[in-house]
Amino acid sequence: MRAATRAAYPCRMRAKHVFGLTPWGRFFIDAMEALADEGRLARGRSYAGNGAVLELELKGGLARARVAGNYRPFYTVAIRFEPLPPGQASVVRDEVDADPLFRGRIAAGELPAGFLERLEAAGVSLLPSRWSDMARSCDCPDSGDPCKHMAAVYYVIAQEIDRDPYGLFRLRGVDLGAADTGGSARPDVPVRAVPDPVPVRLVTPWPDPEGLSDPLARAGPxxxxxxxxxxxxxxxxxxxxxxxxxxxxxxxxxxxxxxxxxxxxxxxxxxxxxxxxxxxxxxxxxxxxxxxxxxxxxxxxxxxxxxxxxxxxxxxxxxxxxxxxxxxxxxxxxxxxxxxxxxxxxxxxxxxxxxxxxxxxxxxxxxxxxxxxxxxxxxxxxxxxxxxxxxxxxxxxxxxxxxxxxxxxxxxxxxxxxxxxxxxxxxxxxxxxxxxxxxxxxxxxxxxxxxxxxxxxxxxxxxxxxxADRTPLELKVSASRTAASGGEEPSYRLSASVVGEDGSRTALRRAARSGGKGAADALAFAALLSNFVPALGRLGVDAFAELDGKELADFVVDAAPLLRRFGVALVLPKELRRLATPKPALRATRKAGLVSYLDMATAFSFDWTVAIGDERLSPAEFSALLESGLRLVRWRGEWVRLDPGEAARVLARVSARKAPGAMEALRTALSGDAEADGELGAAVDFLVGPGRLAADEAPVPPSLLATLRPYQERGYRWMLGNFERGLGCLLADDMGLGKTVQTIAAILALKESGRLEGGALVCAPASLLTNWERELGRFAPSLSLCLYYGHARRRKPADVTLTSYETWIRDRKKTAGVEWSLVALDEAHYIKNPDSARAKAIKAVKAERRLALTGTPVENNLAELWSVFDFALPGYLGTLARFSAEYRGPIEIDRSEASADALRKAIAPFIMRRLKTDAAVAADLPDKIVVDEYAELTLEQAALYEAVASEGLGNVSSAGAESRLGLVLALITALKQASNHPRNYDKESSGTSERSGKSRLLVALLESAFEAGERVLVFSQYVEMLDVLAGIVRDELGVEPYLLHGGMTKRRRDEQVDRFQSERGPGVFLVSLKAGGVGLNLTAATRVVHYDLWFNPAVENQATDRAFRIGQSRNVFVHRLITRGTIEERIDAMIASKRELSELTVRSGESWIAELGDDELRDLVALRR
Known part of the structure; x- marks a missing residue:
């Protein structure tokens, strides 16, 4: 029986064939070696290692094999092991029953090596002690005993025993796992069957589920x-x-x-x-x-x-x-x-x-x-x-x-x-x-x-x-000695119970002796858990297991969280349920008065301490506490959990040589990553607290020619509050909620308070510059404006300088020395890629105040949010690498709610996000909001427009009265088509959006709507234009549009309407104005775009009402696209200023234009730059 205690067995021929890997396999080989000649065994090892044993069948105590031979393809080997005497078999079963958890280990497929020593001490001879105890044969001509073929079989049997230690007992007629047969081995025990690792239940296919909210929202990290x-x-x-x-x-x-x-x-x-x-x-x-x-x-x-x-x-x-x-x-x-x-x-x-x-x-x-x-x-x-x-x-x-x-x-x-x-x-x-x-x-x-x-x-x-198939267990830790007993430290003990279906508790040691499948399952599960809680291994026999300091720490710190996820019920004393944990604490000491964030670095000095409950430790004191090496310590009357990894991170943070800067101090205090001590809390409240700017301290400038809705007033005052404290911010309202007018109000307030000496720079996509120009002229005519855009651009002193991203990138060296009072970015997600040249150029701008405007602060990942914040509050969220390690990775990959909550708290004072569906916003909105959006003609369009106007006016002036009406209407149609897109006019050229200012503007609107998951109706008078837009939407925006016009069959029209109404996600329905004017209900849309104007408000309103119908529970935004400097702009102005005229005469369409004289008509259609 020496094999059980022997060291590693070096029995191998080739490196890849090793025999006797386990005490059980070594035990078998040692027994065979004690009986046989080493030379014959060596040849047998070589045979076994070379794969000469072609077949092996084990049935109970009989082994049959075929072994490759020199003179025949194979020789047949048979070896029979006699069963253990009944008395020794009974001893084996008694040894198993002596430790109930040992049965659990057997059920778990584990056979402890120490069992061999126990059997040897009990006098059990598990293997034969002489050859005569085995009946063996081989039909080879070798007369040796054993021959190399038999020896090879011995080694392969040892290899089988290595993989299945129970096979050693089955050779002697004992099945340790056969409780139902009294431990007697079945005559034929097959190789363990392997079940399917992923069982599958088959059903008939089910329909696609309807749209639901994020299914993982409540799952947790x-x-x-x-x-x-x-x-x-x-x-x-x-x-x-x-x-x-x-x-x-x-x-x-x-x-x-x-x-x-x-x-x-x-x-x-x-x-x-x-x-x-x-x-x-x-x-x-x-x-x-x-x-x-x-x-x-x-x-x-x-x-x-x-x-x-x-x-x-x-x-x-x-x-x-x-x-x-x-x-x-x-x-x-x-x-x-x-x-x-x-x-x-x-x-x-x-x-x-x-x-x-x-x-x-x-x-x-x-x-x-x-x-x-x-x-x-x-x-x-x-x-x-x-x-x-x-x-x-x-x-x-x-x-x-x-x-x-x-x-x-x-x-x-x-x-x-x-x-x-x-x-x-x-x-x-x-x-x-x-x-x-x-x-x-x-x-x-x-x-x-x-x-x-x-x-x-x-x-x-x-x-x-x-x-997975666990039996309900309850582990209980109770105090065996309290801290009050003579001033000694408390001690604890562990007990275990099996929980019945009725909620009853049965001590594990009693359940172990009750027998039955339930007891076996409980023991197997307890044996598994003893890998995490070694003290549990003692509870199959004892009622309690005393826990020393290390065992208590291992249980509370490491095992308890995992056990709960295994479904184990834990009962802990009150003092161990909520453990104190160390946390960084940031302390601020005032050196001077604080007026704005910009003063924070000079007004305070910052240093780190460690917080444990209400107590504070210096880094040196905390380091000394960690020297004990314990993960659960009794400190000043309470238990403190010292997780090694977390404690090391806390110590590293508070021991940093460099004191934190103002940015880190502010972010740390807001996010809750550290306790805010001393005067830091008061400073943070001063900078970003609700009382930083009272409502009556920031009246809306009287020079603003607009009435702000209540939520817009809140946004305006919030921006000013941040500006007052030297802080940038991000206004992330939904598209259509008026980010532009709120910004204009803030610029006016800065000017009227003498804080706009350096001027405001507004950077926007080129397609939106016209809208900014018109909105500034409409709502704040007192602000001087410089449009820094186009080939002839020249910067001049102005209250507001308006430019595009690409222009600013091209001219960044020319403007590098300018320091602005305010820089505002419209559609700030244009700098979402922090590595782009655009983002780097914009972030290099010098500004006293920074404002980012976007309806989509995050499109794909949190790095985009970081990039926008890196403009608005440079350095506030740290480097991108640090931000990714602290927030992005834990949130996006690990779904860490704690990290998400910390980030939310950190950015909350500097980002305002309102949706049109918010109750506080929706109550302020009318049911239908109409917005005029202005586009610029491209150079190609401008040349085409002037050529069409010149030719058309010549034809009209030389025409007779009877043909004048037709020529005027043809001219109007051609000019509108040229304003729409060159392809709409010539029917053949390229249909990309870059050729049309209006198409560019539509793409920008649709991108914002799609990013918000909205569905949009786009109306045009021209089917050809709808085809052009369909190509743009499909090829440039990646969305397959819905299409409806008069040339479609009713079945096809109904199909398109049903799909638009029922399907989810971003979508755009391109509708001809005539076909969409009647008989449709398209309440899935929350935005309506009139790509070209009918010059008849009744027709436009009728089309708009396709979305604004009974059943529409949301506000509808209507965008009217108007090309600046063209006939569209002037006729729209006429209609707006003479509403009663439009109602009387324009109802008939555009025929009234034919009544104008030649000079009036020329003035109406002329392109004004």
Missing amino acids: LNPYVAAIPAMLPPSRGLAPFDLRVVCTAFYHRAAALCPELLAPRPSDAMDGPRSRTFAAARFDVVPASDGSPRGLRIASPVLGPRGEAGPLAASRLFAACGERDGSASYRFLRAFFSAARSLASACAFTPDVREEGGRFSVVWKPARFLSDVDALLSALEPVATAPSPAGDSKTVPDRRSTIDTLAAAFLTELAGAVGFTLGSVRENGDPAARALFGTRSVPCAAPGQRALPGALDAWLSVYDMA
């Missing part, structure tokens, strides 16, 4: 399991020449380190607005592998590259790159699914399982559903799951849960392969178990010595299945 999940595994005795548990631990840590890189979109995955909208609108199918394995599952869609399909990992990166929140049902499901999958990967919340088929086996990595937070995350996806494609001719598909689990397994298995984990040597990497676990292909297992490997690996991994 996952806890990190990088250490906990591999720690659940027992030592992997016999599976490989090394401990796979150690290797798996290394794999999980490498996977955690590589996940950010593996999950991040590649540069080729980047999507602009059009591509992302096309991607979101597409239909995606989940195509299962032909063999049903998660390996080989694909995601199919026309938008997934030339092949129209992608693996789950590549698809996940594309979904991460697409910023659209809405889209097709399959897009919404997969978007949510891949978000959850990335959380699983980042948290390392996945486990391996074995899949065997056709003499080969592989490992599938699947989500750890036995963890409550993982199960909640995946279950939240079920309501939005879309049905996968049936395989072949099948009429059934996996149900929702099976679909999600199979998808998750496919994603995680591909991810595990992408980690590219390798072991330390070629021999280790070539090991079959390691190849299956960390490779990307299946491994053969049909050869003798390998047949038991899949089952053995499955048994080793079955701890995860036991965690």
Whole structure:
């Protein structure tokens, strides 16, 4: 019996064939070596190592084998082991029954090596002590005993025992797992069957779910399991020449380190607005592998590259790159699914399982559903799951849960392969178990010595299945001595109970002796948990287990959170339920008075301390506290949790040599990342508190020729409040809520208070400059204006300088020395890419105050928010790398609610976001808001317009009275078409938006609407123009438009209307003004755009009312596109100034224009620059 205590057994011929890996296998080999000649055994080892044992069958105590021979293809070997005497078999069973938790370990597939010593001490001879105890034969001509063929079989049997230690007992007629047979071995025990790692329940396909809110909103973030999940595994005795548990631990840590890189979109995955909208609108199918394995599952869609399909990992990166929140049902499901999958990967919340088929086996990595937070995350996806494609001719598909689990397994298995984990040597990497676990292909297992490997690996991994099928347990920590007993420190003990269905509690040791399946399950689960709580191993016999200081800390700090996720009920004394934790504290000492944020750095000095409850420690005192090495300490009458990683981060932060600056101090105090001590809290309240600017201290400037709605007044005062304190800000109101007029009011207030000496720079997309110019002239005529744009641009002193992003980039060297009183960016998401030349040029502008305006502060990821804030409040959110580490990664990948909450608090004082659906806003809005949007003709359009006007006027002036009306109307039509788009006029040229100022403006409007998920109606008088717009929307915005005009059949018209009304997400319906004027109900639209004007308000209103109908529960925004300097602008001004005239005469359309004289007509149509 010396084998049980012997060191590593060096019995091997080739590096890749090692025998006697476990005490059980070594024990068998030692017993055979004691009986046989070393030379014969050496030849047998060589035979076994070279794969000469072709077949091996084990039935009870009989081993039959075929071994390759020199003179015949094979020789037949038979070896029979006699059963243990009844008395010794009874001793084996008694030893098992002596420790109830030992039975639990057996149920978990673990056979402790110490059991050999116990049997030896009890006088059990587990293996024969002489050859005569075995009946053996080989039909080879060798007369030796044993011959090399028999010796080879011995070593292969040892290899089988390495993988299945119970086989050693079955050879002697004892089945340790056969409680129902009294421990007697069945005559034929097959190799352990490996169940399907991802069971599938089939159902008939279900319809796509209706649009729902974010299914993961309430699921919460996952806890990190990088250490906990591999720690659940027992030592992997016999599976490989090394401990796979150690290797798996290394794999999980490498996977955690590589996940950010593996999950991040590649540069080729980047999507602009059009591509992302096309991607979101597409239909995606989940195509299962032909063999049903998660390996080989694909995601199919026309938008997934030339092949129209992608693996789950590549698809996940594309979904991460697409910023659209809405889209097709399959897009919404997969978007949510891949978000959850990335959380699983980042948290390392996945486990391996074995899949065997056709003499080969592989490992599938699947989500750890036995963890409550993982199960909640995946279950939240079920309501939005879309049905996968049936395989072949099948009429059934996996149900929702099976679909999600199979998808998750496919994603995680591909991810595990992408980690590219390798072991330390070629021999280790070539090991079959390691190849299956960390490779990307299946491994053969049909050869003798390998047949038991899949089952053995499955048994080793079955701890995860036991965690899923757990029996309800309750662990209770109670005080065995209180702190009041003679001034001594308190001590604690642990007890365990099995919780019945009726809520009753039965002590674990009593349940262990009660027998039955429930007791066996409880013991197996308790044995599993003893890997985390070693004291639990004593509770199969004892009522309590005293916990020393380290055991108490291990339980409270490490084990308790994990046990709760296993569904274990924990009962802790009050003092251990809420532990004090150290936290950085930032202290401010006043040096001077504080007037604005700009004074903060000189008004205060800042230094770090450590907060534990109400107490404060210096960095040196906290460092001394950590020197104890304990993770749970009693300090000043309370228990303090000192998580090593978190404590080290706190110490590193407060020990930094450089004192925090004003930006970091402000952000730290607002986000709650540190306690705000001393006068810092008062300073923060002064800068950003609600009392920083009373309402009556910021009246609306009387020179503003507009009446601000109540929510606009709040926005105006909020901007001024930030400006007063030297702080920039971000106004992120929905499109149409009046960001422009609020900004103009703030500029006027700055001027009237003498704080606009340097002037205001307003930077906007070129397509919006005309609107800014008109709005400034309309609402603030007292402000002088310089339009710094165009070939003849020249900067001159003015209250407001208006320019485009591209102009400012081109001229940045000319204007580098200018310092502005205010810089305002309209559509500030234009600088969302921090690495772009545009963002770098804009952020280099010198300004006393900064204002960012955008309706979409975040489109795709939080780096965009950082970039906009880096303009508005430079340095406030730190560097991009630090921001990504502290906020972006935890929020986007780990779904950390704590990080999201900290970021919300940090930016809340400097960002104002109102939606038109907000109750406080909607109450201030009229039901229908009409906005005139002005466009500039491109140079090409201007030349075309003048040529058309000149030719048309010549024709009219030479025409007779009878043909004048027709020529005038033809001229008006041609001018309107030229204003729309050159293609609308000539019918043949390119239809890109760049050729038309109005098309550019429409694209900008639609982009903002699409980013907000809105649906839009666009009216035009001309079907040809609708075709041009359809191409622009499709090719440049990536959205397939709906189309309706008089040339369509009723069936086609109805189909388009139904789809627009029922489908979700961004959408645009292009409607001819005549066809859309009557008989339609299009309440899905919240915005209406009149691309060209009918010059008849009644017609426009009738079309607008397609969206503003009974049943419309939202405000409708109407945008009228007008080309500046053209006939459109002048006729619109005539209608607006003479409303009664329009009602009397313009109702007949445009025929009244023909009554104008030649000079009046020339003045009306002339292009004014």
